[in-house]
Amino acid sequence: MKIVAAKSILRANDQLAEENRRALDAAGVLCVNLVGSPGAGKTTLLEVLFARLPDGVRPAVIEGDIAGVIDAERMQRIGVPVVQINTEGACHLDANMIAAALGQFDLATIDLLVVENVGNLVCTAGFDIGERVRLLALSTAEGDDKAVKYPAIFQGSDALVITKCDLQPMMNFDRARIRQDLARLNPQAEVFEVAALRGEGIDPLVAWLLDRRGARGSRGR
Ligand code: MG
Numbered sequence: 001m002k003i004v005a006a007k008s009i010l011r012a013n014d015q016l017a018e019e020n021r022r023a024l025d026a027a028g029v030l031c032v033n034l035v036g037s038p039g040a041g042k043t044t045l046l047e048v049l050f051a052r053l054p055d056g057v058r059p060a061v062i063e064g065d066i067a068g069v070i071d072a073e074r075m076q077r078i079g080v081p082v083v084q085i086n087t088e089g090a091c092h093l094d095a096n097m098i099a100a101a102l103g104q105f106d107l108a109t110i111d112l113l114v115v116e117n118v119g120n121l122v123c124t125a126g127f128d129i130g131e132r133v134r135l136l137a138l139s140t141a142e143g144d145d146k147a148v149k150y151p152a153i154f155q156g157s158d159a160l161v162i163t164k165c166d167l168q169p170m171m172n173f174d175r176a177r178i179r180q181d182l183a184r185l186n187p188q189a190e191v192f193e194v195a196a197l198r199g200e201g202i203d204p205l206v207a208w209l210l211d212r213r214g215a216r217g218s219r220g221r
């Protein structure tokens with residue numbers, strides 16, 4: 001019987017992630033790993049966020065889904081270059097998949113590459129894909145207890161984007177509670193509160209992301 005230890009798989013992933021990060025840095029591309037549950041509003045957030053980017057900041061997207069091309073089609077519709085990864089069952093993206101997808105782009109024509117990860121709060125936390133920024137989207141509809149239940153993804157993210165804040169009056173979601181839990185797990189993390197379909201709260205997130213371009217090099221994983 002042959003047994004492969006999960007630790008050695010993760011080590012190999014980390015090496016590939018470092019290669020991705022070097023290639024992206026060399027091309028001047030800020031890579032963002034957008035994680036969150038299915039239905040957190042990740043794709044809608046991107047649609048609205050890309051519309052608010054200043055002229056001259058050229059976005060591109062890698063869409064990670066178990067199956068289908070629905071989100072990639074939405075990106076195409078707004079004119080953003082996109083590569084779809086279908087994981088065929090795998091519940092997260094890894095650095096190897098990203099390396100293959102990067103080969104489909106001309107990195108010289110991209111400033112901001114967002115990887116929309118497979119909807120999942122669990123193992124996406126364990127896989128570095130070579131990003132400089134990890135953004136976690138959590139909707140008010142999911143509940144304010146998620147940081148306690150899924151601490152790793154809150155610990156490993158650079159910012160929490162609370163989405164669907166316009167639904168909060170109908171939800172039992174306490175923003176102060178999630179902020180407190182996040183501050184305990186990850187005091188450096190930024191928090192943004194958005195209602196993407198209303199276009200609310202997007203501009204501070206755009207400004208923060210563009211600042212991360214300047215800060216590139218300060219963060220490795
Ligand atoms: Mg999506």
Ligand code: ZN
Pocket residue numbers: 090091092120123124
């Ligand atoms: Zn997984």
